[in-house]
Amino acid sequence: NAGVMQNPRHLVRRRGQEARLRCSPMKGHSHVYWYRQLPEEGLKFMVYLQKENIIDESGMPKERFSAEFPKEGPSILRIQQVVRGDSAAYFCASSPGAGQFNSPLHFGNGTRLTVT
């Protein structure tokens, strides 16, 4: 049973370019969460999505960042006009549903974004 798949594993972008990070949840999971981790820090919640719906984007920067989880295909975290401060590890996690309170989030291996 494949786990959460994220790609690319590493992404290098120049300032001003766009970054697209992809996440395929575990089979049977319909809930996706994106987190950002700066070096030597914990994971900060960014956005929570179900298929075709953004449920909570309270942790998402107001500008340049967007996320989607279409009916078909992976979830995408998009960062437009990247700046050096966007350099971080971005983790995607999935869960089968919000009703299973004791269910852990299953994380992918992350995408390490470096902005030069």
Next chain:
Amino acid sequence: AQKITQTQPGMFVQEKEAVTLDCTYDTSDQSYGLFWYKQPSSGEMIFLIYQGSYDEQNATEGRYSLNFQKARKSANLVISASQLGDSAMYFCAMREGGTSYGKLTFGQGTILTVHP
């Protein structure tokens, strides 16, 4: 206010000894869950153990146990018989019952180093 506080930036332990990693939390919810994750240097997030707020017994999973003190709002992770492979960053996280979905809030983490 911090929801999850891990006061130990770094901990050292001798191989085969036990170690306790501290975690305190802040919530006004009666229903909540506490999770511990391990992040080795390779970067992936590995779920270790879960404790529910209504669980009367402390959770255990192999060499991991959770010292849950509800009145003190602490959920310390105990690793027994430490191994070199336990060297990693450890994160405490909480899911609050008031939310209608399953996001986790993470602490800053504790870096554990196991010495031979």
